Amino acid sequence: MPFIGAAVFIGIWEAFCRIYQVQPVLLPAPSLIIEELAQSPLWFAQQAAYTLGITLAGFLAAAVFGGLFAVLITEWKILDRLLFPLFVALNSVPKVALAPLCIIWFGTGAEPKIAIAFLIAVFAVVIDTILGLRSVPPDTIDLARALRGSRWKVLTRIKIFCALPHLFAGLKVSMSLALVGAIVGEFVSSQRGLGYVILSAQGMFDTPRVFAAITILAVLGVLLIESVSVAERLALPWHHSAERPQGH
């Protein structure tokens, strides 16, 4: 079904460009974009791989550090009160405005782009994981207390599992934000990656190439989110187990 929607959209686009003879520099027809991609597939693949690497590195850093930060904050009230307001304040700063700073700190290699992707992506993970760690049902808390479980056992046997569905919701958001961060990083300074392709092609009014890069980004985004969904299904088998049998 989702493919039918996309196919109809592309068909109308193609027809529109042909009927009204739209200049490719304004809006290239889909066929022209595919032609552009077909001319140098390897080169596009290299640029996409670079952006993908930045995105995944930023995303992984956000998932690991965001998750740990959420655990620290929920386990120790003092850290919550010390650090959480600061964290919210930092998040209110537009991360795009920090991009030039990252260049100063980390140079012009891959690191500043990963840093920007991380900064943009981490907030969603932290907020959703904190929400999840605090979503333990009251009965389950009573059970844990009655069984006199240590804090470590309660965290590793109960809280983390309660948090997982929320964590994955956060990871989906943070994955698409990491991609945004990677592109922003490449806009600011880069000689490689899809962000660089878009910026340099735009400078030469090579609109089909801009669209080619955007197309790859769109496909990449869908694949990345989908891969988080697959990981979710694998990690939470109890959410998708068998039907309820009848009887008592």
Add this chain to the structure above:
Amino acid sequence: MIAAKSVGKRFGSPENGLTAIESISIDIAEGEFVSLLGPSGCGKSTFLRCLAGLEQTTSGTLLIGGKPIDGPPDRLGMAFQRDALLDWLNVLDNVLLPADFRGERKRDYEPRARELLKMAGLSDFVNTYPRGLSGGMRQRVAMCRSLLLDPQLLLMDEPFGALDALTRDQLNIDLHRIWVQRRMTVIFVTHSISEAVFLSSRVVVFSPRPGKVIEDIPIDLPGDRKLAVRDTADFAKYARHVRGLFESMGLLHD
């Protein structure tokens, strides 16, 4: 085993709080099956939670084995209205949870867990996740879990309240059989008169909030009961008596 002397519990501030229970005095000997029976919100669950060490009393003295309660007692089994099974563990691991939480090796308790599950008729569901079980099966798993460490004290907070009548009868029979075999002390909170009379060696009737003990009724029915005991004249006499207490409190009208 349990000695409660004018136990009270208030929630909130002194001037703007809520008195859940007021001056409850009961003594419960080892091996008794005592039902706390009363209308919803009468504080019977609060009293149970005080016994479990989940809440602190605000007045009076509450002793278990001669010692004041300063946390969940040792060898405590607990069952909740919503079974509180962990969705991410299969049935066997759910039953083994008390051993795991105590820092014991799960392997050592596995034979016992399997035996309990077999007794509950759940041998075929050892590796199933709770999601795949019906309400009655889930509550049985919870019962097996509370029995794993062979508790001396079993506290049950309306464990069958959310089940259909037929399933509830069956679990009443199962619980009674387990108690007859093991003779641990059971405190059972319910608002079903027939459930309380059927299961208990003593029924303690609570008033509406703030909860007080209205009457403490020893149930002198056969030790090993069958469901048919509910059709006897003695059973009807007890049930009628308790119903009479509820009527006199204005909780039931004809």
